[in-house]
Structures are given as structure tokens and as C-alpha cells.
Amino acid sequence: MNLKPLGDRVVIKLVEAEEKTKSGIVLPSSAKEQPQMAEVVAIGADILNDEKKKDQIKVNDRVIFSKYAGTEVKIDGEEYTILKLNDILAVVE
Known part of the structure; x- marks a missing residue:
């Protein structure tokens, strides 16, 4: 399925957080931000x-x-967030 955002909206897909700390400690899913x-x-x-x-x-x-920006949706088993362009703080290069 294709998502086509309206107006000045952007559709993003979250990147998985690291499961280990730099010192090698494995974090349970409840401890991850x-x-x-x-x-x-x-x-x-x-x-x-x-x-x-x-x-x-x-x-x-x-x-x-932004931490609390956007609306989370689940389509075809994939989780996406739809947010305004103003909620994007930076592009990582």
C-alpha cells in the first residue's frame, strides 16, 4: 500500500533503537526510549x-x-508516523 501525505505532511518510519549500551549492557524492551x-x-x-x-x-x-509529534498509524503490519514538516528538527547526513 502507498501512503500519500496531504499538504505539508511527511510520512516517516522509525529507525530501531540500539538494544545495547556502549558498555555492552543489553536493554530490555521496557527500558528503551x-x-x-x-x-x-x-x-x-x-x-x-x-x-x-x-x-x-x-x-x-x-x-x-520532535518527541511527541505526529500521528502513529499501522498499515499492512508496518508502523508509520505522519507529521508536519515543522516537527522535523534536523536531517542526518
């Missing part, structure tokens, strides 16, 4: 048509987003 890094899956038409915004973000970019 929700990751704030994700991969861009789709971009809304308002962003793609805006000359200033379209160069800021692309599909497959890794981004960092």
Missing part, C-alpha cells in the same frame, strides 16, 4: 511544490523529529 530518528517514506505535495522547502528534505533521508 522511543527513537526520535526516522527515515522519510513520503512527502506531501505542498512541500514538493514549494521552491524553498523542496530542497530541505527528500525521501529516504534520515531525520530527527
Whole structure:
């Protein structure tokens, strides 16, 4: 299934958090924080048509987003988050 965000929305898929600390301690799933890094899956038409915004973000970019931003949805067993472009804080290069 294809997700097509409307307006200035972006669809992201969360990147799995590390299961070990740097010192090698394995973290149980209850101790892990929700990751704030994700991969861009789709971009809304308002962003793609805006000359200033379209160069800021692309599909497959890794981004960092606000902690409580967006709406989580589950489609075909995959979990996605739909959020506004303003909720994306940085692109990881």
C-alpha cells in the first residue's frame, strides 16, 4: 500500500533503537526510549511544490523529529508516523 501525505505532511518510519549500551549492557524492551530518528517514506505535495522547502528534505533521508509529534498509524503490519514538516528538527547526513 502507498501512503500519500496531504499538504505539508511527511510520512516517516522509525529507525530501531540500539538494544545495547556502549558498555555492552543489553536493554530490555521496557527500558528503551522511543527513537526520535526516522527515515522519510513520503512527502506531501505542498512541500514538493514549494521552491524553498523542496530542497530541505527528500525521501529516504534520515531525520530527527520532535518527541511527541505526529500521528502513529499501522498499515499492512508496518508502523508509520505522519507529521508536519515543522516537527522535523534536523536531517542526518
